[in-house]
Amino acid sequence: MKNEYFPFPAIIENIKTETVDTKTFRVCFTDKALADSFNYQQGQFMELSLPGAGEAPISISSSPSRKGFLEFTIRAAGKVTKSIHMLKKDDYIYIRGPYGNFFPFEEIIGKNIYFVAGGIGLAPLRSLINLVMDNRSSFRHIKILYGARTPDELCFKNELKQWETISDTEVWLTVDKTGAGWSGRVGVVTELWKDTHIDPTDAVSIVCGPPIMIKFAAEKLEESGFKDKDIFMTLERYMKCGIGKCGHCNIDDKFICKDGPVFTYEQIKSFRTKEHIF
Ligand SMILES: Cc1cc2nc3c(=O)[nH]c(=O)nc-3n(C[C@H](O)[C@H](O)[C@H](O)COP(=O)(O)OP(=O)(O)OC[C@H]3O[C@@H](n4cnc5c(N)ncnc54)[C@H](O)[C@@H]3O)c2cc1C
Ligand code: FES
Missing domain, CATH: 2.40.30.10 (Translation factors)
Structure with missing residues (x-):
């Protein structure tokens, strides 16, 4: 068996x-x-x-x-x-x-896409970013907003430079605390809203990072006019089995390992125990 x-x-x-x-x-x-x-x-x-x-x-x-x-x-x-x-x-x-569900792909073809990531949160987004880059003509404008605690903690440094060279693609970086050789922006990722225009028209946003970053990024996106159903985020929870059997990862009646880890902000807001998420 x-x-x-x-x-x-x-x-x-x-x-x-x-x-x-x-x-x-x-x-x-x-x-x-x-x-x-x-x-x-x-x-x-x-x-x-x-x-x-x-x-x-x-x-x-x-x-x-x-x-x-x-x-x-x-x-x-x-x-x-x-x-x-x-x-x-x-x-x-x-x-x-x-395991788990996944970021939409077919459903977001033809849209403008905003990726918002913090720290190692860029790892799951990189899967979708490179899929989008490999089908670049099927998408409109792409903005990648990425923050880390220090310049040394930015992941995928070479790919960030490479993505920037792709047409109609912008990469905006920031760090919480500056370091040697860094002449870029300093501040948390939501500070990037001051420097670049965020337009919700025909757009979706995909967010991943530490829970507190996800919370503030989702609020900022909402303030900018994004509908909750167009804000996708991937959640982390303490997991054991990964297949919906052990009950370690539930929120309400949902298993993060099986029904998630990707949820829309609309779904997250509908959870009774949403205060435990961020
Ligand atoms: C769906 C999913 C995807 C993930 N993807 C990645 C990834 O791509 N790269 C990566 O490095 N990590 C990822 N993680 C997190 C990783 O699984 C945990 O850090 C895991 O606990 C590491 O196991 P460990 O035995 O090394 O550390 P542990 O000894 O289990 O834990 C180390 C520390 O992290 C804390 N911790 C454990 N699990 C979590 C959690 N889920 N969220 C927050 N804190 C936690 C513990 O309390 C402890 O302080 C993911 C987690 C989930 C649920
Ligand atoms: S990790 Fe076991 S039910 Fe989700």
Whole structure:
């Protein structure tokens, strides 16, 4: 009988250091048939495990349009993620999934898109950003608003520069606290509203970051005229099973692992216990 908790071995093909505590791991299933047939959607997550360390839910940061590998951008936070950070190229990691719902894609074709991210929150958005970039002519104007605590904590520095060179695409960066070599903006991500025009016409927004950032960004987007149904956000909750069985991640009658992690602001506002979200 198929065991839903059974992970599959994958080999680490490449490791890229993003910041002092964050790395992007490119992995590939060792089973060729699985590697060839595997599909996922932008915004989904997987459970990553190492024997003796445990399991942790991690968003897929690569785009489903780029086949043959999976990427995970991981901050060394605790037991599992610190053990993953010790791994080297060609080491094994164990993964199951993909799980959860995902960011809309077909539904937002032809729209202007505002990505708003904080810190490692850019990781799940990168999956959709690169999917949009690989289908660039299907979308209108794109604005990426991204903030980190310090310049050193900005992830995907090379891609941020590359996205900026793509036509009709703007990247706006800010840091909470300036650092050596930084001549850019200083302030939290919502301060960017002072510098750039945010127009809700034919637009959707996709938000991810620390809970407090999501809360203030959603409020700012709403003030700018975005409808709650056009503001998408991905939530993090303490998870165990990842498949709607253990009850660790519920809010009201919803399982964040199964009904989420992507919700609209409209859905979040309808939760009775919404004060626990942000
Ligand atoms: C759907 C989903 C997607 C995620 N995607 C990523 C990702 O792409 N990259 C990444 O680095 N991390 C991601 N996380 C967070 C990651 O799963 C947790 O940090 C996880 O606890 C790490 O396991 P650990 O054993 O290393 O740390 P632990 O020992 O479990 O925890 C370390 C610290 O983080 C706290 N913590 C644990 N879980 C959470 C949580 N969900 N939210 C806030 N604080 C928490 C603990 O209380 C503790 O202080 C995601 C979580 C979810 C639910
Ligand atoms: S993590 Fe077990 S129900 Fe969501």
